[in-house]
Amino acid sequence: MTLKISFTNHYGQVTVKKLLEEKCLIPRKIRHFLRMKKHVLINGKPVHWQELVEEKDQVLLLFDEEDYPEKTIPFGQKELVDCLYEDEHLIIVNKPEGMKTHGNEPTEIALLNHVSAFVGQTCYVIHRLDMETSGLVMFAKNPFILPILNRLLEQKKIKRDYLALVTNHFPEKKITFKDKIGRHRHDRRKRVVDEKNGKKAITIVKPLKYLPKTTLLSCQLETGRTHQIRVHLAHHHFPIIGDPLYHPKNSAKRLMLHAYRLHFTHPLTLETISVKGDSKTFEKGLA
Structure with a gap:
């Protein structure tokens, strides 16, 4: 196994199918892998797709290397990262103005490379800021959470x-x-x-x-x-x-444009995450 995702069910009593599809917004292709390989465990035991998951049951999802082929990018400088929020699935950092969110070429070093060095593994861009804009940027720390956060963004659930x-x-x-x-x-x-x-x-x-x-x-x-x-x-x-x-x-x-706040409900923990960044550099320009 190359990747294990574990979380507590906070959605109340629900079937495995509904939990993964409607609540956690897991894409169809990934749900297919999980179902065919019986890689969904509830409280440590394999389950059927229509089986009920209870409130506070422990969910474990297992992924093979073929599910998520390994992706590597050059690491940047971790000391350049101003981290404002981090959990096992995502990280939110403060981007300085004048730095690209991600490079245009595979070897170009940008914020994504610095964040990956900070985390110690390849991260993935959820949204970007123009090079001239400063402020908050969110990155996924694993390929599992990436499409889930992308869908939240598309549904306007990340403010x-x-x-x-x-x-x-x-x-x-x-x-x-x-x-x-x-x-x-x-x-x-x-x-x-x-x-x-x-x-x-x-x-x-x-x-x-x-x-x-x-x-x-x-x-x-x-x-x-x-x-x-x-x-x-x-x-x-x-x-x-x-x-x-x-x-x-x-x-x-x-x-004089600064992304100063991100607000959303975490798709796995259902926590309300509200992150407000440091705008001191921006505010100097108001004088």
Whole structure:
């Protein structure tokens, strides 16, 4: 066996099938492996698919190497990792601005490589931040939890809150931007509002603090399009200070966008996880 996943059933009385499929959101292919190999153990004993699992029963899932082929990446520098939350399945770290979440080439060293060195094994990206953006990023510590966390993200069950310092005074109310976002025709780095061919994008924005010529905003993502917050705010004439793509005339030293909070329910423990990051570096730019 190459991987063992154990957890306590907190979902009440439920069949094995429903527990793995509907509660734990385990993908069909993985459920098939577990069922065919009889690699689901409840309180240490193999069970049938329709057998009942009771509240607080101990669940053990066993995986062979063929279920999850080993994947290795170059390790980075573990001392560069600012870890804010970690359990046996996932880790949340604070990414500095100017660092990529993951490399574009197999040998390129980025935050993913540093986190893998910190954990001591290959980790997996759940969501990413633009290189210029600082703040919280979540990684899976094993391939089992990866698709489960990805599904939570798709179902909007992982809430991501950002701080943004923008040009001009934002209206004194919460606004939800729903402009569709697509690729720029002539600049592959950029995205634009494109109601005809773009993809659904929803950003909830509310003002937090008014400064002489700028506004500090709280932004919450309901979808995760590339450059979503940056494009929505620039399109509505509130470009982010220091944005090299959507506010290039501004001379700020950094993009004033920071992912400061992640909030979700852990899919295996049902704990409410709310992590708030350090925004001191970001706040220096408000002065």
